[in-house]
Amino acid sequence: MGIDDRIQNKSEDLGGRAKEAAGAVTGDESLKAEGRSDQTKAGFKEKIEDVKDAAKEGLDNLKRKID
Numbered sequence: 391m392g393i394d395d396r397i398q399n400k401s402e403d404l405g406g407r408a409k410e411a412a413g414a415v416t417g418d419e420s421l422k423a424e425g426r427s428d429q430t431k432a433g434f435k436e437k438i439e440d441v442k443d444a445a446k447e448g449l450d451n452l453k454r455k456i457d
Contacts, residue, residue, distance in 0.1 A: 403432035
């Protein structure tokens with residue numbers, strides 16, 4: 391919902407991409423997996439933010455119809 395949350399999620403995603411790339415370059419499968427995990431978590435968090443935004447928008451529309 392907040393821009394701060396979205397920025398943090400994007401940062402986590404980019405960090406995960408960097409870890410995955412570093413793991414690929416060095417042959418460190420554990421680091422690659424950690425990077426993919428970070429990206430997945432960031433993606434889930436972003437989807438949760440989307441749901442929050444949709445719910446807020448729906449409530450705002452309902453309030454306007456009631457008024």
